[in-house]
Amino acid sequence: MNESYQPFDIETAAQGFWEQHQSFRAVEDPSRAKFYCLSMFPYPSGKLHMGHVRNYTLGDVIARHQRMLGKNVLQPMGWDAFGLPAENAAIAHGKPPAAWTYANIAEMKAQLKRLGFGYDWDREIATCTPDYYRWEQWLFTRLMEKGMAYRRHASVNWDPVDGTVLANEQVIDGRGWRSGALVEKREIEQWFVRITDYAPELLAGLDQLPDWPEQVRAMQRNWIGRSEGVQIDFLIPGSCPPAPSSEDRLTVFTTRPDTLMGVTYVAVAAEHPLALNAAKTRPDVAAFIEECRQGGISEATLETLEKRGISLGMSVLHPITGEPVPVFTANFVLMGYGTGAVMAVPAHDQRDWEFAERYGIPKRQVIVAADGSPCEIEQGAFVAPGILTNSGPLFEGLTSAAAFDAIAGHLERLGRGQRQVHYRLRDWGVSRQRYWGCPIPAVYGSDGEIRAVPADQLPVVLPEDVRVDGSGSPLTRLPEFFSLPDGSRRETDTFDTFFESSWYYARYCCPDSHTAMLDERARYWLPVDQYVGGIEHAVLHLLYARFFHKLMRDEGLVTGDEPFTRLLTQGMVVAETYYREGSDGKKTWINPAEVRVERDERGRVTAAVHLGDGLSVALGAVEKMSKSKNNGVDPQRLVDRYGADTVRLYTLFTAPPDKSLEWSDEGVEGAHRFLRRLWTLAARWADALHLPLSVSTDLNANQRSLRREMHHGLRQALFDYERQQFNTVVSAAMTLVNLLYRLEPGDLALLREGLSLVLRLLAPITPHITHHLWRALGFGEDILQAPWPRVDPTALHSDQVTYVVQINGKLRGHITVAANADRETIEQTARTSENVSRFLIRLTIRKVILVPGKLVNLVVQ
């Protein structure tokens, strides 16, 4: 066996072995338990980044672990190939998006292979191919027929200079990213899918997902945002009550009907009909509405705006008192949520309070604290539930909860209100006015009718030979695409790219099915047993995919209600940032690869120096690897230098999967050092291990103790595999290797056992080196086929136990007693042990806490 570790030779050989044996080809086999392990497929941006490497290493470790446990494993890979960056590249470099995308796919696929991930490449998918997207077009036409898809007006970001719709990402400080023009909101007709019809089920289903992180379920729960409230009508004076219509009343939705008696104004969205109506005669209102049209549509932008409004100069009638209530239009009321109008109670809602302060609107307190504690509403809103006051004979003195029912019931009897369940979740707007996406399969007839493209005319193929220049979608300039012989016009919008990523997990089961979206193979493999991906997808992607699964279920395509049984959300990869500040205050960011840090004698970083010019650079914050901060580390450079196993080991060892991973070059060096140590250990004993075992199975006391340590470490590693805490799996493996270094020629049996354990424990993590050493040490042909290791319970047995002795909870000593010692003996030994007894002089023992096998705490006074 070679004395030194040569990762490139053994990694190439191992990958050749797997390819030759088709080790990762997944074949349906009803007689075996299946395991479907899926990592979120990448957008083919050009090169793998460290986030990909981390994601796919985690997925591969889980897949290989399950394979060694004997499961029939499916682990596929593909490409989320539609999207904005391809159009940006087309604008910047004049490359057609399709060519750019396919070139990137080829490059990234080679990188994935080089990292040794065990994918079944026969099932590879690229979402930009008609074979794939035709089926989501087909599903959409089914949704159109069912009324699940519909058209309505919705806001987009509009760049008035480029004359194009902008993504939120392309709006920077309220301006278009290329033109620099102030962005406006524009209302256009768009396609929506009724995800809100499934809101109750999407919410309830979260309770059926015990193996999802609670954090993700909480985020989805809040996103769906179920709230119980009351829809309340405020009549518009002068209208005719006996003939109710939407014109004679202003309807608001509130979750706090108990505060109804404290309403001092009503606010409507700038796009609300009442506001638009007032604008016809009021130039100041028209100007305010115009002002509200400025700026982007993202919620973060809208919610951080300064709260402003203007009176519409009209009043509506309070549904119970009949008093007039002034109406404002305000920039914080969203037309898209509820009824686009809210009742305002400044005394009991902080936003209403601030608005009232600003515009001199009275505050009327109608709730007091239930415990009688004072609350001064001039200092701020009192938002907690409490006891009603100033609320008239019907409601005075009720609790908030009782008042909810009493007021809601009263309004219902009056015909002025109705209890309702609302969801924060909005219907999914799927239209994009972009080129590089899946064409929406709809046609607008010359008769004005909107039709779905018939199934036998699918797919609607996206033309790939186009010029993209950033001024609107090229499809709208391609009559050969949109103009149909019968005079009708094809839809030129494309789908949101979340459409493709919402069902790809199912298509991997049968990527070659040409007659149906999914076939019976999907019923074998689904649901996905383990899904791995970034926490940033906690809400949108993971909610849309759950929704799509239910849509496909209702089409009879899949069984089961949820697509992903277990979810692992990995943290981000972050790194140090370095910069230099120019005289104009502008920062130039310097890549960590070009920087050397200097440390003081205690290892603290004191300075950083540019490798090029030797001059100092400033240290920035530790941030997510990004182009803008130039702190990305190219995984390819590391693979080239250390090999795939080192990169895999490092990403797993350096942080727990769900936490952010801070990059360190020295850490990579350390991971590599460990693999060299493993190699050296194996090389040292390779010849001896090939001899027939002559060592007796009777172990001496020292060997029994070593074997106990070994199985203790193994137990830890197996436990951590189950809970997917791979950083401590690696720690346990390192501890085992350290232990094996202490063994001598007389311990060959232990060495053989220990090495076989360590190699199998590491096989999912560093598959290449373990593949090689398994064969080199004569354990077998293919470590993938080896049985998963098990703890030998007899190895763990010991007849002595060490106890910690505390006095009043402070550590004072250790004692060792027989494993079967009784309570009396343990206490006696603890009291009289050397380090302990001197602390007990002149003190009385009040109580003794004994935790069996662990600890004695003497409570003294």
Added chain:
RNA sequence: GCCCAGAUGGCGGAAUCGGUAGACGCAAGGGACUUAAAAUCCCUCGGUUUACACCGUGCCGGUUCAAGUCCGGCUCUGGGCACCA
């Protein structure tokens, strides 16, 4: 602004059910080997202290024989916010 996380040595992190804080690794310091360097091996490594001991898990308070872990109140950092994927 709203929702969700996180904070432990110089650094990444460990501590499984409330029971020895700092496993494993990195960096640093000292030493061995070497003509030298690299590699490798050995020792030290939270703070104060000669020592005994005391202090120490973001901050303030509480529960408990015992708190990094549980409870209440904060601070700061990060992720998401519906057209980035």
